Amino acid sequence: MKITDFLEAAMIIPELKGGENSVVLEEMAKLMASHYQFTDAKRLLEILLARERIGSTAIGEGVAIPHGKVPGVNRVYGAFGRSPKGIDCQAPDRCLTHLFFLLIAPEDSTSDHLKALARVSRLLKDDKLRARLMEGKTREEILNTLKEKDEKL
Numbered sequence: 001m002k003i004t005d006f007l008e009a010a011m012i013i014p015e016l017k018g019g020e021n022s023v024v025l026e027e028m029a030k031l032m033a034s035h036y037q038f039t040d041a042k043r044l045l046e047i048l049l050a051r052e053r054i055g056s057t058a059i060g061e062g063v064a065i066p067h068g069k070v071p072g073v074n075r076v077y078g079a080f081g082r083s084p085k086g087i088d089c090q091a092p093d094r095c096l097t098h099l100f101f102l103l104i105a106p107e108d109s110t111s112d113h114l115k116a117l118a119r120v121s122r123l124l125k126d127d128k129l130r131a132r133l134m135e136g137k138t139r140e141e142i143l144n145t146l147k148e149k150d151e152k153l
Contacts, residue, residue, distance in 0.1 A: 012081070016082060024087060038072055065102075070105070082142070098134060
């Protein structure tokens with residue numbers, strides 16, 4: 001599974017406006033719901049916040065991978081957002097989170113959901129890639145940076 005299987009330029013937010021995790025998730029949920037229309041933003045946000053209550057999806061090194069399973073979705077969808085200031089998401093390393101990679105999967109799709117989570121996690125472990133993602137100016141530049149690295153894995 002490649003990043004471009006579930007992420008397109010329209011789903012990238014180069015500068016998230018929210019200053020806390022729930023606001024960032026709302027911003028990303030609104031974008032995804034308006035673009036794909038498989039669910040409304042409010043329901044998508046509820047799903048994401050329910051997952052966060054189980055445990056923070058911040059994995060450290062400035063990265064969070066919020067995710068959830070949504071009724072009626074037929075494949076994995078992704079969105080990417082960047083917070084230049086950083087947000088306290090209760091990451092295990094206690095660092096601020098700057099890069100958010102949202103994943104939505106079908107309710108009955110464990111395999112594809114896990115493949116997408118693994119792919120994103122593997123990509124974002126690279127400190128040079130994270131630095132390049134922080135420097136990207138446009139949606140297209142950020143997507144191309146992810147695609148370049150993804151092709152090398």
